[in-house]
Every structure is written in C-alpha cells, then in structure tokens.
Amino acid sequence: MTKPPLTLYLAAPRGFCAGVDRAIKIVEMALEKWGAPVLVRHEIVHNKYVVDDLKAKGAIFVEELDECPDDRPVIFSAHGVPKAVPAAAARREMVYVDATCPLVSKVHIEAARHAENGLQMIMIGHAGHPETIGTMGQLPEGEVLLVETVEDVAKVAPRDPERLAFVTQTTLSVDDTADIVAALKARFPAIIGPHKEDICYATTNRQEAVKAMAPKTDAMLVVGAPNSSNSQRLLEVGRKAGCAYSQLVMRAENIDWRALNGISSIGITAGASAPEVLINEVIDAFRDRFDVTVEQVETAVENVEFKVPRVLREPA
Structure with a gap:
C-alpha cells in the first residue's frame, strides 16, 4: 500500500542544551571516578530515558539529602538547590558535586548580590519547580516573592516598593515573561532587572x-x-x-x-x-x-x- x-x-x-549535557557528563564522570553507587538528589534532568540510562550505570536517584549515606558521593541536579542543601552536605563531610547549570547559578549570584544591596527580590517562575525552589532558597525566608502571572503582580506585597529587584526562572516563555516584566515595571518603576535577561x-x-x-x-x-x-x-x-x-x-x-x-x-x-x-x-x-x-x-x-x-x- x-x-x-x-x-x-x-x-x-x-x-x-549545554547545561543538560554537562549535568549528565557529571554523573557519568562521577561514576567513573568513584564507582557505583553515586547518589543524585532529584532527577538530574527532567527526562525518564536519561534517568533510567544513568540508573543502569549505577546512579541512585533520591529526593532529599537525608536519604543519602555519608560515605558515597552525591550530585545536585541541573536545576539548582537551596543554599541549605550543600551546607548540610558539608556538615556531614560528604563528597558532593554541584551540577547546577551555570546559567541558573548566574541567577543565584544575581539574587544574592541584590540582597546584599538591601533589595527584596521578586522571582518570576513556576511554584514548586525545582529551579524556583533552588533560586528562592538562596536567600532567607520572605526575601524572595514569587509571581507566576501578570495577575500576580497586582497582588504581590513587597516590604518597600522602592527597593526591589527581579530575577526569572531560566526556562519560561519569552513572550509571557515580557508581559510580566512590563507589569512589574509599571507597578514598581524603581525595580531593578538583570543586566542580561535570565531566560537562557x-x-x-x-x-x-x-x-x-x-x-x-x-x-x-x-x-x-x-x-x-x-x-x-x-x-x-x-x-x-x-x-x-x-x-x-x-x-x-x-x-x-x-x-x-x-x-x-x-x-x-x-x-x-x-x-x-x-x-x-x-x-x-x-x-x-x-x-x-x-x-x-x-x-x-x-x-x-x-x-x-x-x-x-x-x-x-
């Protein structure tokens, strides 16, 4: 027929992308260097095929650090982790490797720099996404306010409308994010944005x-x-x-x-x-x-x- x-x-x-490629390489190189098992906190990247392939090579995926033994290396996923996670690993004297995408790390550094200058952060991102959790976790509770939509901008209640900066999740819709940024700038004219946009x-x-x-x-x-x-x-x-x-x-x-x-x-x-x-x-x-x-x-x-x-x- x-x-x-x-x-x-x-x-x-x-x-x-380069960040995903690097994260997978990190797990493979860790297995080569230290042998199996290597623990990975959270899916290294969001793809079942990739995760299953790394499991077959000897990686064990967990959701939290307290599921990891002290004597095996642990890798943090490409999405980034709150500051408390590497701090806890260091206290336990664990060997750990941070596979956070360098472009996500750039957003973490930005947020920390603005906080040092006394600015409260607004993050444009998706609630519950590991990258959002990791970025918000760079600063103390309450220092990062999350907005997901243009409608959220009207409801956000900062400490001081004159002392604000914003960052974004790296994987958002470019067009939708532009609308949210426009709404933030309209409501908070003094808000400071990234030097170069955060969407990767x-x-x-x-x-x-x-x-x-x-x-x-x-x-x-x-x-x-x-x-x-x-x-x-x-x-x-x-x-x-x-x-x-x-x-x-x-x-x-x-x-x-x-x-x-x-x-x-x-x-x-x-x-x-x-x-x-x-x-x-x-x-x-x-x-x-x-x-x-x-x-x-x-x-x-x-x-x-x-x-x-x-x-x-x-x-x-």
Whole structure:
C-alpha cells in the first residue's frame, strides 16, 4: 500500500542544551571516578530515558539529602538547590558535586548580590519547580516573592516598593515573561532587572525555532517530559504561533496517531533535556507510516559548552 506523503519540519536548535549535557557528563564522570553507587538528589534532568540510562550505570536517584549515606558521593541536579542543601552536605563531610547549570547559578549570584544591596527580590517562575525552589532558597525566608502571572503582580506585597529587584526562572516563555516584566515595571518603576535577561539562550532559541516552524505545520510534536518546564513552554509557543494541534510525547510509543489522521505536515522539536535518540525514534515512527520528506527549520546555531567541575577533572 502506498504511504501518504508527509513533510516533516525539524526544528533547530532542539533537544539537549549545554547545561543538560554537562549535568549528565557529571554523573557519568562521577561514576567513573568513584564507582557505583553515586547518589543524585532529584532527577538530574527532567527526562525518564536519561534517568533510567544513568540508573543502569549505577546512579541512585533520591529526593532529599537525608536519604543519602555519608560515605558515597552525591550530585545536585541541573536545576539548582537551596543554599541549605550543600551546607548540610558539608556538615556531614560528604563528597558532593554541584551540577547546577551555570546559567541558573548566574541567577543565584544575581539574587544574592541584590540582597546584599538591601533589595527584596521578586522571582518570576513556576511554584514548586525545582529551579524556583533552588533560586528562592538562596536567600532567607520572605526575601524572595514569587509571581507566576501578570495577575500576580497586582497582588504581590513587597516590604518597600522602592527597593526591589527581579530575577526569572531560566526556562519560561519569552513572550509571557515580557508581559510580566512590563507589569512589574509599571507597578514598581524603581525595580531593578538583570543586566542580561535570565531566560537562557537554549530556551529562547528553541522557542524561536518553534515560532518559525509552527505556521507551516498541520500539527506539532514536542519530545519531552510532562515535568519539563521548557518542553511545556514549547507546546504553548507552538499553539500561539499558529499550530492548531500540539502533542507532548516522551517516546514514539506515546504518539496519538488518531489525532494526526489526515495531516500532510508535522513539526517536531524537543525540550532541552530530551536526547537526540528519542527524536530519531519519533522520526522513524513517522517513516513507518508516511512517505516522509524532512526539512530542517534552523533559526540559530549553538556552540555553547560548559566545563565540568574541577573535582571531576582531577585524578581519583
């Protein structure tokens, strides 16, 4: 039977960013240096395939430090941790490696600098997300106020409206965040923002590629995890950019083929913690059902690389 034709638009950039790449490398190098098991506090990145692969190599994932023995190395996830976590590890004389993405660490340093200057912080982020918890945990309770929406800006109650600064989670929607920042500046004209915006290059680039790709497509798939903030934002950006139907899939087996019945074009992208092997798996699933022509939609070229911590580059 003849397969129906399908144009498959592939977003570039997509998938792994430098921070995710570094975090996974940190776990692998820790296993090489110290042997198994190595403990990892929280999912190193939000992707089940990656986590399962590292488990198979000898990593053990836990939610809290008190689940870790004192005598095994522990790694903190790419999303960052509150200050209290490394402090507790140091008190217990544990060997620990911080895999926090350097661009998240930049936000932590910013928040601390503003606090030293006597400013109260407002954070634009998602409540309960590990990155938000980690950033808010850099400062004492009450020193960071969280806003998630433009509506929240009207309700926030700072100590002194003249002594404020803001930071943002690195994986937000660029456009939605711009609206929240505008609302903050309108209500608090003296508020101080970051020198360079906190939303990271990878989040911005992946969203721009989706904006360029979405109007060409009947439907769009985002390869990523439901708990991945940047993957969820790609779905939203695609819908706003004119793609009528979007799905988030972790693997090819999760594709809802009935919803894609009759399409002649599809856009595919992936969140920053989704490996290329899963993207290829999804493309192969389309090749099984369609006569596929692949067109890449490239809006940026990334060549960012972050070094792993020195402790892993030194011999055991």
